[in-house]
Amino acid sequence: MEKEFEKICHNAAANPGDILGKMLPLIKRHQHKHKKKLPVIWIETNDSGDNNISFMNSTFPYLGDIFQNIIDLLYSNTFMAAQGEDAVKLLDITARKYSGEYTLVVEGAIPLRDNGLYTVIFRTRKGSITALDAVTQLGQRAKYVVAAGTCASFGGPSAARPNITGSTSVQNVLQRKVINVSGCPVNPDWLMGTLAHLLLFGFPDLDELGRPTLFYEFTVHRHCQRRSYFDRNDLAESLGDIECMFSQGCVGPKTGADCPYRQWDNYVNWPVKANTPCIGCTNPDFPDGSTPFFTPMPQKGGEGIVDENTDMTQPKEGTGND
Ligand code: SF4
Ligand code: F3S
16 A cells, blocks of 8 residues: 555656545545544744745645645644734644654744743743754654644754754754754645655665655656756756756756656746746755855755766766656
């Protein structure tokens, strides 16, 4: 069944309309047997809110299907109606009731400077609860911890130079295994697929950066539609040209993500197809390692290349057989 699930996730990009039809029966079979969805507490910390907006853009399955069949969203400041003290109480009661069972989804980095004062999740009569307090406490009682987006996974833009809030990743705060589902924002399939995997089979296989290999195993470069131009050393002279954008600062060769075939916005487009280079938004060194944007990678140091089949210091005549 796990292999079947992985195949559905891989094929999803090619046949998006099929995902719901194929995945839901697996999930319903699971529910029939176990009678439950994945209990989730979702905390937003230091980020731009882009990840939950992206998640709401889930298409196959739609958000309603995800809530109905895959996750039981117990707390989320974005999706729930409760506010103020009711919300605080709800979080407290929920975290106790589902202790050891819930999945903690953290969206955003965690500021450490001045005891985490720069991101306050909420205030109570007893004082402020910072992102650092909330993630530390909720993380200890969670069954799984999922970092949604690059800020939560690696610090991301929130920890970019000069990082005056001392922001860092969830992994750096918690002494336990964290599943990093990076991206700026995270692709809805990556997050939904990871949560569905946790419900059905537990931990997915992770790469050395703690990301599910299901979505991050190959580089953007490997499946890019402009790869044949790269292999012929046929490079764009300016943005908008049809050739490979390595010359325009594309960091697809060092970026693990399935964007070229999964795509975004209801599976219709992705950066290179939209005539802009991949800026490496899933990478641990994003954005500092990708800047200045639109500058060729060798001039940025060219470090961290993960596509073992290609010398990324410069394009060359290649066999194109990978
Ligand atoms: Fe595509 Fe960028 Fe690789 Fe060129 S360098 S083939 S544009 S991913
Ligand atoms: Fe991000 Fe590059 Fe995909 S910028 S969205 S990983 S093509």
